[in-house]
Amino acid sequence: MQEKSYEQIVVKTSVISIVINVFLSVLKFVAGIVASSGAMIADAVHSASDVFTSFIVIVGANIGGKESDKEHPYGHERLECVVSIILANILLIVGVAIGYKGYEKIVAGNYASLQIPGILALVAAVVSIVVKEGLYFYTIKKAKQIDSVSLKADAWHHRSDSLSSIGSFVGILGARMGYPVLDPVASVVISVFIVKVSIDIFNETIDKLIDRSCDAKTIEKMEDVIRSSQGVIEIDLIKTRLFGSRIYADIEIAIDSSLSLVESHKIVEKVHYEIEKQFPKVKHCMVRANPVKDTKCNENLE
DSSP states (O other): OHHHHHHHHHHHHHHHHHHHHHHHHHHHHHHHHHTTOHHHHHHHHHHHHHHHHHHHHHHHHHHTTSOOOSSOTTOSTTHHHHHHHHHHHHHHHHHHHHHHHHHHHHHHOOGGGSOOOOHHHHHHHHHHHHHHHHHHHHHHHHHHHHTOHHHHHHHHHHHHHHHHHHHHHHHHHHHHTTOTTHHHHHHHHHHHHHHHHHHHHHHHHHHHHTTOOOOHHHHHHHHHHHHTSTTOOEEEEEEEEEETTEEEEEEEEEEETTSOHHHHHHHHHHHHHHHHHHOTTEEEEEEEEEEEOOHHHHHHHO
16 A cells, blocks of 8 residues: 555656646746747756656656566566666757867857747746745645655755756856857756766766665665664674665574574564565565574573
8 A cells, every 4th residue: 555655646747747848847947938039948948857757757656666576576666767768868969969069169169149038938947946946845844744755856856857947047148248159058057957968877877787786774774674673682794785776685694593483473574574664665575584603592591
């Protein structure tokens, strides 16, 4: 029931993001064409990139949550990574293309021939800043509610779009004040944002593909949960790996060798249950018991 709730929140939040970003992309693109602003057209592409990232979040929530089958016994979470890599490369190409076009206008030096952006481009920039900041706060709130890394990333994409709109506003305003070169300069700055987003998506995806471990804070919390379980003498080993949006954990604990097989199994089951209960993103947890002589118990007996 908890996983369904997680998926529903992710999908609902992402759908809202997509609808708003499609509206903003169209508004900015039309404003950029009508008002002759390269910076606003570049900003429209940046907003369109957020549509793709939100779409990936939905794909990840649905495909990644698909049940394991005979051909995929470990699940389907990594399919999200394949889509993310494709998206990262598309964003990189688009960002470089926009930056290069703005760079050509700057080095051409014929600034007098550059068209002055119309007032519509300025209005579109202001609307974008307000809407994207609101979308950022909404998405980050939902991300914290369900502890979703993908939603957090999507929220920061909204924030980066807001920042690029601020760049557009400055560039367009500067061009209207008699410095037309500032419009293509803003295009180049925005292209840097787009390229950065593509690199961030790519790096995050690679981390998930190469089985990177969880952050130190998460592992520390896991250790606290394990040590609090009755019967656990020590933690011999704890290894974690990110598998798409989920976590796999391998744990070895030391328990009293004098305990029966049934008693030992109960301790192992308790640790397994607590880890999956306290950490919802843990998809699979393997716990192994290592029998040791409980010297603490012996000392107390003496």
